[in-house]
Amino acid sequence: MSVVVEMQDRNSDAQKIAADLVRRARVAQxxxxxxxxxxxxxxxRAVAWSLYKPEHAKALAELAVKDTGLGNVPDKIIKKQRKTFGTLRDMLRAKTVGEIERDDKRGIVKFAKPIGVVGAITPSTNPGATPVNKALMAIKGRNAIVIAPSPLGFRTTEMVVNFMRDALDQIGLPRDLVQILPSPVTKDTTQALMEAVDLVVITGSQDNVRRGYSSGTPAIGVGAGNVPVIIDETADFDSAAQKICASKTFDNATSCSSENAVVIVDACYDKAIAALKKAGAFLVDPSAKDKVVSELWKNGKLNRHLIARDMSILAEAFGLPAEAAKSKFLLVEETGIGRDYPLSGEKLSLVLTVYRAKDFAAAKDTVHKILNHQGKGHSMGLHTTKLERARELAEDLPVVRVLVNFAHTFGNGGGFDSGLEFTLTMGCGSWQKNSISENLNYKHFLNITHLVTPIPEDKPSEEDLFGPHWARYGK
Structure with a gap:
C-alpha cells in the first residue's frame, strides 16, 4: 500500500470516529x-460534584500521577476540588438562558443561545481537572462537549468522563452531552474532531493550538506560561517568600501560572533570599548551575523524567547535597536571558531562576526581556507596598494579568481572594496568537442574540465631531 493511500485511509477512519461522536453529541445537545x-x-452542579466528590477526586489524582508521573496526589486532589468549587461558584452566579442583559438606554436586550458541540483538547498536566472545567463551561451554555485528551493522561480523562456521564444520567439528561475520543488518541482523530465541531477550545501544546486555529472551526487557544515575579524593596519579604513557595511547589510546578523567575531589587536582595530560604528554598551553588541546566534540558527540550518531579529526584539528578533533597524548591541565580540561557524559560519543575536588578526600573526591564523570550501575554507578579508600581507594570508590559502580592498559581486562574474567573485555561491575547485576552469562562461558550429597538436619535453635529480638526488644520 502506498504512503498516500495509507494516509487517506487513516484520515477516513479518523473522520468516521469524529463524525459518530459529534452526531451523538448533536442529538444530546x-x-x-x-x-x-x-x-x-x-x-x-451534577457535573461539578462528579469530580468534587472526595473519593472521585482521590481516585483521579492517584491515577493521574501513576500514569503521567507528573505532580503529586495531595495537590492534585486540592486542585481538582478547589478549581471545581470555584468554577461552580462562578457558574451559579451567572445567567445563560433567555434574557441575560438589558440596556434600556441603548435599546438593546441580549439573549443567550448554545453554540452546539464543543471540542476540547486537554493536557497531560491536568487530565482530570481540565476536562471537567471545560465541561462545566460548555454545559452552562447548554452545549455538548467531546474531549480529546493527551494520550499520556487518557485513562484519567476516561475515568472522569465516565463520572460526568453517570452524573448526567442520574439527573435524567443524555450521557452523550459529555464524550471522549476513543483510545488511541491520535493527531488524525484530534484533527478530525476539531474540524467537525462548532467550537474548539485548546489547552496544551502549541502545536495543538496552531492546529485548532487552522482547522476551519472557531477556536480558542492559549499560550505558554513563563511567569516572572518581582520582589521590590518595600515588600513584606516573609509573606512574599511564603506565597512564592506555596505557588511554586503546588503540584510540583505543573501549572502554567507557576513562578519561573523571581527578579529581586538589589537593595533587598539578601533579605529576600534569606526569606525564600526560610520558606523552604535551597540556593544552588553557582558551580552546580551547569549541571542543573544539562540535566533539566536534553537536546534542547525539557527532560520529561525531571519535570514535575519531587525534590528528592531533582537533587539526585543534579548532584546536590542532602540539604537540597530536603528542601521544597531550588533557587538558581542567572544573569542571561534568551535561547542561550535555558533557565530564563519555563521549567515545569521545582526550579526557580533568580535575577538581581539594580532598582525597580531595571527589574521591570528584566521582566520585559524574559517575557519577550517566552511567556509574553501570559502573566507576571509583583510583591510590593507601592501599588503605583503595579499600575506602571500593567500599563507598560505585554501581559494579560499583573498580580500584586499573590501566590501566583492560586490567583491567576481565579481565587477566592482574586476577582479573576476560575479557570484552567488562560488566554494570552495576540501576543501569543490567542483569540482571547482573559481567563476562559462560560461567556466564551455562548452565542448572543441582540434584540434592538428604536431609541431617541443620538446624532451629533459635524462641528461636534470634526471641530477640533478644523480648528487646528482647517477644512
Missing amino acids: EVFAQADQARTDEAV
Whole structure:
C-alpha cells in the first residue's frame, strides 16, 4: 500500500470516529438546548460534584500521577476540588438562558443561545481537572462537549468522563452531552474532531493550538506560561517568600501560572533570599548551575523524567547535597536571558531562576526581556507596598494579568481572594496568537442574540465631531 493511500485511509477512519461522536453529541445537545436556567444549573452542579466528590477526586489524582508521573496526589486532589468549587461558584452566579442583559438606554436586550458541540483538547498536566472545567463551561451554555485528551493522561480523562456521564444520567439528561475520543488518541482523530465541531477550545501544546486555529472551526487557544515575579524593596519579604513557595511547589510546578523567575531589587536582595530560604528554598551553588541546566534540558527540550518531579529526584539528578533533597524548591541565580540561557524559560519543575536588578526600573526591564523570550501575554507578579508600581507594570508590559502580592498559581486562574474567573485555561491575547485576552469562562461558550429597538436619535453635529480638526488644520 502506498504512503498516500495509507494516509487517506487513516484520515477516513479518523473522520468516521469524529463524525459518530459529534452526531451523538448533536442529538444530546438538541434535547438539552430546551433546558431552562434551573435545569441547566442542575446539570452544572451534577457535573461539578462528579469530580468534587472526595473519593472521585482521590481516585483521579492517584491515577493521574501513576500514569503521567507528573505532580503529586495531595495537590492534585486540592486542585481538582478547589478549581471545581470555584468554577461552580462562578457558574451559579451567572445567567445563560433567555434574557441575560438589558440596556434600556441603548435599546438593546441580549439573549443567550448554545453554540452546539464543543471540542476540547486537554493536557497531560491536568487530565482530570481540565476536562471537567471545560465541561462545566460548555454545559452552562447548554452545549455538548467531546474531549480529546493527551494520550499520556487518557485513562484519567476516561475515568472522569465516565463520572460526568453517570452524573448526567442520574439527573435524567443524555450521557452523550459529555464524550471522549476513543483510545488511541491520535493527531488524525484530534484533527478530525476539531474540524467537525462548532467550537474548539485548546489547552496544551502549541502545536495543538496552531492546529485548532487552522482547522476551519472557531477556536480558542492559549499560550505558554513563563511567569516572572518581582520582589521590590518595600515588600513584606516573609509573606512574599511564603506565597512564592506555596505557588511554586503546588503540584510540583505543573501549572502554567507557576513562578519561573523571581527578579529581586538589589537593595533587598539578601533579605529576600534569606526569606525564600526560610520558606523552604535551597540556593544552588553557582558551580552546580551547569549541571542543573544539562540535566533539566536534553537536546534542547525539557527532560520529561525531571519535570514535575519531587525534590528528592531533582537533587539526585543534579548532584546536590542532602540539604537540597530536603528542601521544597531550588533557587538558581542567572544573569542571561534568551535561547542561550535555558533557565530564563519555563521549567515545569521545582526550579526557580533568580535575577538581581539594580532598582525597580531595571527589574521591570528584566521582566520585559524574559517575557519577550517566552511567556509574553501570559502573566507576571509583583510583591510590593507601592501599588503605583503595579499600575506602571500593567500599563507598560505585554501581559494579560499583573498580580500584586499573590501566590501566583492560586490567583491567576481565579481565587477566592482574586476577582479573576476560575479557570484552567488562560488566554494570552495576540501576543501569543490567542483569540482571547482573559481567563476562559462560560461567556466564551455562548452565542448572543441582540434584540434592538428604536431609541431617541443620538446624532451629533459635524462641528461636534470634526471641530477640533478644523480648528487646528482647517477644512
